[in-house]
Amino acid sequence: MTKKLHLGLIREEKVPHDNRVAFTPLQCKWIMTHYPGVTITVQPSTGRCFSDEEYRTAGVQLAEDLSDCEVLLGIKEIPTDKLLAGKTYLFFSHTKKKQPHNRGMLQAILEKNITLIDYECLVHEDGQRILGFGFFAGVVGAHNGLLAYGERTGTFKFKRVHECRDFRELITHYFGVKIPPIKIVATGSGRVTAGILEVMGLLGIKYIPPEEFLINSYAYPVYTQLKAGELYLRKTDKTYSREDFHAHPENYDCKFLPYVTASDILMNGIYWDKNIEPLFSWADLAKDNFRIRVIADITDDAQGSIPCNLGDGTIEEPVYDVNRFTQQKLPPFHEEGVTMMCVGNLPNELPRDASQYFGDQLMKFVFDELMKGDSKMIAKATIAKGGRLTEEYAYLGEYVEGK
Incomplete structure (x- = not known):
């Protein structure tokens, strides 16, 4: 029946x-x-x-x-x-x-x-x-992060995603776009990060292993990917277990800090829980060697893994700046600011x-x-x-x- x-x-x-x-x-x-x-x-x-x-x-x-x-x-x-x-x-x-x-x-x-x-x-x-809609959140978030960097530096221009009918039209927009020799660090290994890596591939941005990324400079755009096991190590024996990490995240230290001095853009796709140590602190943000100028916090937990996520932007106005010293929100592309792209409904652009x-x-x-x-x-x-x-x-x- x-x-x-x-x-x-x-x-x-x-x-x-x-x-x-x-x-x-x-x-x-x-x-x-x-x-x-x-x-x-x-x-x-x-x-x-x-x-x-x-x-x-x-x-x-x-x-x-x-x-x-x-x-x-x-x-x-x-x-x-x-x-x-x-x-x-x-x-x-x-x-x-x-x-x-x-x-x-x-x-x-x-x-x-x-x-x-x-x-x-x-x-x-x-x-x-x-x-979940994570893959397309990753695609749109990576695009918007790059768009913000291009606007901030005046080095290249991107079309807004929501101006494209679909993903296929967005891909055609990438033809001929020249990205300067920037260094991008992507975190995570799930659907969101898969979307980030899709954009990296479409734009011909070359993958570099983490240990090489930290110490080398390049004449072309590059990215590295940090999975949870490369970001978090148990305090006692410096190992990583996925099951143990999700059960007891408070027992793990975050190892992201060296990348703040070696990266221009951070694209964050990592899982976060309130007991997980953030990627960096406000004090780190205020230091002279904090090189990152654009953060695309695609997983978008306010004051979560990215402490300077001060809340959502919108599809129409996806970015704002955060003053590295006063911790206040600023208009985009301020001299003393880090540009934040934090939007909770990114897949709505595709x-x-x-x-x-x-x-x-x-x-x-x-x-x-x-x-x-x-x-x-x-x-x-x-x-x-x-x-x-x-x-x-x-x-x-x-x-x-x-x-």
């Missing part, structure tokens, strides 16, 4: 506005073709990267009222007055780390008897996250590509699990159900109560 399921793609209502979507029009068409019991309804939106007409042309119905849908899919947090009672929702709730600004939303989810499945909590058996990639992962690894009804993967990612926090997320109880 074919299982019936009515899915709804909700309109993004959070401010600032998000233009991505969980499934593209063609992905919706594919699902309904291969799963005859599945119906998809899309809530109309003038701000979505795929138009209502594109969905209509793909044979997807549009309706303002999604009350007939059992499962609703979005991207970002949902205003409390837009939540439909008794439904199952999938979106990035940003509540698992007890983010204060989303407490009210989680309270409303519990009050309205909503089942919340958080994309961020969907993982493979080995614990690796399934879904929303069609980012949505296509996200929907592909959702279809390959999650959709069948969602259809099962008794999936361990889905259960592990379910934060709330039946008006209560699930056992996995019971630790959020005090957060919900405001304690």
Whole structure:
């Protein structure tokens, strides 16, 4: 017997506005073709990267009222007055780390008897996250970091990413661009860093091993990559274990400091937790040998691994400067400043590509699990159900109560 399921793609209502979507029009068409019991309804939106007409042309119905849908899919947090009672929702709730600004939303989810499945909590058996927009965050963040350096130094110019229709058009923009002999250090090894390295490759920026990068100068642009095991070593025996590091990050020292004297641009894609030592300190930033002039903090944790991240810029105005001595925010490209590129919704600059990639992962690894009804993967990612926090997320109880 074919299982019936009515899915709804909700309109993004959070401010600032998000233009991505969980499934593209063609992905919706594919699902309904291969799963005859599945119906998809899309809530109309003038701000979505795929138009209502594109969905209509793909044979997807549009309706303002999604009350007939059992499962609703979005991207970002949902205003409390837009939540439909008794439904199952999938979106990035940003509540698992007890983010204060989303407490009210989680309270409303519990009050309205909503089942919340958080994309961020969907993982493979080995614990690796399934879904995310990290690759395109890395692409856009690397581009914006280079763009800022070009503007700051007057050495080259880049087109803004959001002025391109898609990634393919952005790539054509790179033809013939001459990057001066700068040194770029990239941190991390996940999806974000993969996006950074994609841009390095497209621009012909040469990889240099870390130990050579530190001591040599080059007549052409170069970059190096520092994975967690090269950045963090255990205080006792100077070794690195991924499992131990994530369980006990406070036992590890950060080894990034030598790179502040050898790099022009830092592109940060490293995972961060409040117990992880930052890459450098404010005191380091104020020293004469601090060479870095542009920091693209793509993972974007305010005052996190980058202490001079003083909060988000926007897609329209992605950069600001930070005074190295007074620790105050300044207009971009100030003489005493380090230029910061910190934007929380970078994939919105390539929303069609980012949505296509996200929907592909959702279809390959999650959709069948969602259809099962008794999936361990889905259960592990379910934060709330039946008006209560699930056992996995019971630790959020005090957060919900405001304690």
